[in-house]
Amino acid sequence: MHNEDIDNxxxxxxxxxxxxxxxxxxxxxxxxxxLHRAIRVAVKILAVLMVMVIFWSVVDVIYVIYSKLITPxxxxxxxxxxxxxxxxxxxxLIGVEIFINxxxxxxxxxxxxxxxxxxALMAVARKVIVLDLSYVSSEHMVGIALITLALGIxxxxxxxxxx
Numbered sequence: 414m415h416n417e418d419i420d421n422x423x424x425x426x427x428x429x430x431x432x433x434x435x436x437x438x439x440x441x442x443x444x445x446x447x448l449h450r451a452i453r454v455a456v457k458i459l460a461v462l463m464v465m466v467i468f469w470s471v472v473d474v475i476y477v478i479y480s481k482l483i484t485p486x487x488x489x490x491x492x493x494x495x496x497x498x499x500x501x502x503x504x505x506l507i508g509v510e511i512f513i514n515x516x517x518x519x520x521x522x523x524x525x526x527x528x529x530x531x532x533a534l535m536a537v538a539r540k541v542i543v544l545d546l547s548y549v550s551s552e553h554m555v556g557i558a559l560i561t562l563a564l565g566i567x568x569x570x571x572x573x574x575x576x
Contacts, residue, residue, distance in 0.1 A: 456519055463512040470508055474501045496543050503539035510535055527575060530568040537561050 440446045481494040490498070510532040517525045537560055544557075 453519065456515060460512065460515045460519065463508060463515060467505060467508045467512060470501070470505045474498070474505060477501045500539060500543035503535070503542065507532060507536050507539060527568065527571045530564055530571060534561070534564045534568060537564060 440449065478498055481490055481498065482488050510528070514525060514528055514532060517528065537557065541557065541561070
């Protein structure tokens with residue numbers, strides 16, 4: 414075997430070792446099998462609801478942009494208006510990320526940790542983008558900074574481990 418083949422084989426074995434099924438379809442206990450199926454149905458319902466929320470949020474973004482553009486001065490957006498629009502768009506993107514998490518979970522029975530961390534980073538980024546610094550305490554800013562740092566390091570570590 415070439416070195417590349419050996420590395421690929423080692424990675425495959427490592428991935429199999431790390432594989433952890435949250436809701437395995439086959440289980441020895443019939444009750445546990447039934448409960449796993451019930452939870453999978455609940456997750457599918459959540460996926461449908463998430464899609465509905467995403468479409469509702471897109472309509473909300475359109476409404477926010479429209480309402481900001483028809484308010485005098487017409488077709489002009491103040492900085493606060495732009496931040497409101499950015500916040501609304503980021504909410505839609507976070508919803509899409511959550512839907513992708515649900516879809517991946519349904520497809521593999523594995524929680525996609527890297528994607529969950531990326532979603533959390535996006536949520537924190539949204540908070541930072543729309544943050545009105547005139548209403549935020551220094552403790553609040555330190556907290557957001559620490560959360561961002563912790564999520565960033567966690568994402569980096571998980572990405573490094575999987576590559």
